[in-house]
Amino acid sequence: MLTIAMPKGRIFEEAVELLRRADYMLPPEFEESRKLVIDVAEENMRFILAKPMDVVTYVEHGVADLGIAGKDVLMEEERNVYELLDLQISRCHLAVAGLPGVKMNGIAPRVATKYPNVASTYFREQGEQVEIIRLNGSIELAPLIGLADRIVDIVSTGRTLKENGLVELERIADVTSRLIVNPASYRLNGEVIERLVDRLAAVIPQP
Ligand SMILES: Nc1ncnc2c1ncn2[C@@H]1O[C@H](COP(=O)(O)OP(=O)(O)OP(=O)(O)O)[C@@H](O)[C@H]1O
Numbered sequence: 001m002l003t004i005a006m007p008k009g010r011i012f013e014e015a016v017e018l019l020r021r022a023d024y025m026l027p028p029e030f031e032e033s034r035k036l037v038i039d040v041a042e043e044n045m046r047f048i049l050a051k052p053m054d055v056v057t058y059v060e061h062g063v064a065d066l067g068i069a070g071k072d073v074l075m076e077e078e079r080n081v082y083e084l085l086d087l088q089i090s091r092c093h094l095a096v097a098g099l100p101g102v103k104m105n106g107i108a109p110r111v112a113t114k115y116p117n118v119a120s121t122y123f124r125e126q127g128e129q130v131e132i133i134r135l136n137g138s139i140e141l142a143p144l145i146g147l148a149d150r151i152v153d154i155v156s157t158g159r160t161l162k163e164n165g166l167v168e169l170e171r172i173a174d175v176t177s178r179l180i181v182n183p184a185s186y187r188l189n190g191e192v193i194e195r196l197v198d199r200l201a202a203v204i205p206q207p
């Protein structure tokens, strides 16, 4: 039996839809219940429902064979998992943003983000020294109230930036969700995992 870690929240619906398009018979229970472990006996699969940032942890530890995670999370966490497939869902991008016309001030200007590793790697590569301030959400608030000069965050429609008077300054990376696998599980269950990859690959929306 394959265990798949699914991200609750934004990605979930699109991921379930993709699996159904690939002819996996997922019961209505998927959307309707509050269960965190859902066995689908007909498919010989077990699904566990985790926070998006935690999916990689379940897969890295091998309690899930496979998982679905945003590229943003994979960039931030750099865990020992293999990326098998770009599922082309939940598209967005990581960007640097700030108030228009405001320069990065001081010796180490402050950058607020939920992605401290991505942000520090990015600014290091740019040759800019910054102080990273880690936040858990509402990142756009930081420059508005003087906590930071810049933010590094996800942009999708751009609405949150716009409604808060912020502008995108630099694009860091495109983000879509990926199918990831535990390396040992891949060695052990290569054939059955490849079949799943083929079925998904056949129904992935073209970019
Ligand atoms: N507009 C968006 N904002 C944030 N994440 C997005 C957006 N569009 C797509 N995504 C993808 O969805 C994932 C986040 O999903 P979601 O917003 O449900 O969780 P979260 O709010 O980040 O998690 P948590 O519940 O831990 O705060 C990201 O990792 C990213 O890959």
Ligand SMILES: O=P(O)(O)OC[C@H]1O[C@H](OP(=O)(O)OP(=O)(O)O)[C@H](O)[C@@H]1O
Residues within 6 Å of the ligand: 136, 137, 138, 139, 140, 153, 154, 155, 156, 157, 158, 159, 160, 161
């Ligand atoms: O470009 P947009 O379409 O406006 O989407 C981007 C916003 O969505 C996410 O926040 P989320 O709604 O997850 O809330 P959070 O701030 O609590 O993380 C992200 O952190 C941005 O704030």
